[in-house]
Amino acid sequence: MQKVDTFRISLLPFCILIFSIFALMIVTYLAVSVPIFQKEGPQIYTTNIWKAAENNPDEEFYGVLAAIYGSVYTSVLAVLIALPLSIGFAVFVIDYAPQKIKEPLIVTTDIMAGLPTIIYGIWGAFVLVPMLRDYVMYPLHKHLGFIPLFSFEPAGGYSFLAAGVLLGVMVTPFASSIIREAYRMVPFTYREAAFSLGATRYEATKILLSYIKPAIIAGILLAFGRAIGETVAVSLVVGNAFNIHPSLFAPGYTISSLIANQFGNAFIYGYMVSALFAAGFFLFIIGLAVNIGSLIILKRWYSHAQRF
């Protein structure tokens, strides 16, 4: 008879606990969201209204479209910024960095990826926002203001752009480490093959990057997931205004900053808590989809890459 592994069994409750907490969380989200769905239906997600009435719950109406718009807008910006930065950085670390500074660079980026995000937020609000406003937003608005992207007069600088840039800076180390690990795994023989055909370093790098394309996509998706879930740092720089505007310089809201800002007094109202939970639920679904999708891509790629 097999000996019973008591240690293993003693770990089981922890495992069960974690999963029950997770399951309970989903149930809570659904349950608390129900009232707002019953009252408004899909309009909670398709309208941009934030009407809180203190004494008459029937007059309350919440539509979080502006926050969804802002979340997607700022996260897409972040990813557009992080993509070239993280690929460039990964290639630099693996191919060009001298052996001596390679490890310190890797450790530093990993630390940067794990820093408390409020640190980025404060830096963003005090340094990044004024800098962007004076050196990027105003000049662009003045000379190219007729383009919708630059059409909004950048008052304080708190804007989609500021949030996007800050998020881009924040997720770059994270995306870069995923891309870096994949790039490091490219078998040496493919490198040799590329160079033996007369490729320049730039061309060879391009060929090898095309080989790890799935990992790059996964890294960027995961970065998107991080960016869209980020709260504190964003709420310090995005402007927190219910605003659906095409301009980069307009202030806006994101789902997470909306929740963070409104939760404190939401209990006074009849439906606000429910509306915020519904917004959170939306974020939850996006996060789940993005993470599952990228993990599948990554796993498939790694098992494929290991065959060579």
Next chain:
Amino acid sequence: MIAIETVNLCAYYGQKKVINNVNLKIPKNVVFAIMGPSGCGKSTLLRSFNRLLELNPNARVEGDVKLYGKSVYDMSPIEVRRKIGMVFQHPNPFPHMSIFDNVALGLKLNGLVKSKKELHKTVKWALRKAALWDEVKDRIHEPASALSGGQQQRLCIARTLAVKPEVLLMDEPTASLDPVAMEKIEDLINKLREEYTIVIVTHSSAQAARVSDYVAFLYLGELVEVGKTEKVFEKPKSELTKRYLMGRVG
């Protein structure tokens, strides 16, 4: 005419010397085999010819390698590698690219074709030359990873030929293949010998005897013996070569 000549060639990995003062002359349009036991430096020697050794930051070369009398160190590494193509021990077509794209890659990189039509023509020519066309002509847009090992190796040969090199380096091209696939590659080498200078590394003296005109025996980084294949096999000058050929070394 001498295609490749090495002059007092030494190669190091860090402090470790793995090629020791090798002087070789490889005539044009012959199959030249380099044989020797595992770890004697065959791959290193071959990679010094097309300057591929430079990919390894620890590797260092002393002495000279000449291609038709001109030092490869006086050319750009890109030019050298285009003129001296290479096929590797493990078939390494890019698995994420199609059969067509694998062959087309070198052509595009070096700007060797001017039109799409010419690209298609040259890819087809290279696949024919590598005796692969008939097997893949209906599926050249499928990924290269779908091919068998032997087919992948011929695809690598096609990829190399497409760039129109003058010299072809082959590092144990059949080491990871089954006997049937190996025979196909050896047949192919026999066909290509008229137009190319082929340097083939092998740890099998039988293969060297089958395919080569000249053979060099390398042992612990030193050139022990070199000469016409039948001469070396019939009457090896060195005791070490004799023992290797009888299977007592390596």
